[in-house]
């Protein structure tokens with residue numbers, strides 16, 4: 001059973017392969033390498049659907065797409081859908097997270113609350129009735145400096161809630177397995193699992 005993952009982000013491919021292997025080892029996740037559609041939606045759901053529909057149409061396979069980002073409370077939910085390009089058009093992860101830290105250092109917010117959001121669209125070619133969108137949210141707060149080499153994007157500055165107060169780590173310091181059992185992406189996939197039962 002193949003399912004195509006509509007992303008050009010290799011970290012997302014690795015994470016989905018690990019998440020799917022843990023609960024649906026019969027499903028083979030293949031990365032989509034066809035033309036990238038223009039992501040001009042204004043919400044995670046719109047962008048996820050744009051990507052999943054394009055991959056389903058191009059490959060003829062059931063398709064998943066993840067549109068995701070980090071949403072900072074004191075910034076009204078930004079960077080949100082603009083997370084990949086927060087510091088410009090280059091998709092430069094270090095520049096993005098440094099800009100976010102700079103922005104937070106100018107604002108007095110002792111909580112620094114933020115959440116990672118993953119929105120997954122599922123599209124089955126030729127069966128619009130099965131099209132669906134689910135969301136996973138991972139609450140936490142922003143560190144004051146980056147630490148850790150793991151993960152990607154904003155992981156080095158995100159401290160998930162629920163850790164022992166004297167041993168808090170950023171996701172950059174977590175193992176891949178730790179991240180993939182707790183993350184916004186894992187939570188969204190859990191919500192999606194019942195819809196994949198027929199695959």
Ligand code: ITT
Pocket residue numbers: 006007008009012066067068069070083084096116151152153154155183
């Ligand atoms: P595709 O559109 O090809 O899937 P992308 O990286 O451009 O790849 P998005 O448009 O969904 O994907 O942007 C998501 C951005 O949000 C991503 O580039 C990171 O900056 C951030 N992000 C999402 N999930 C993350 C995670 O698990 N850890 C760290 N940063 C994450």
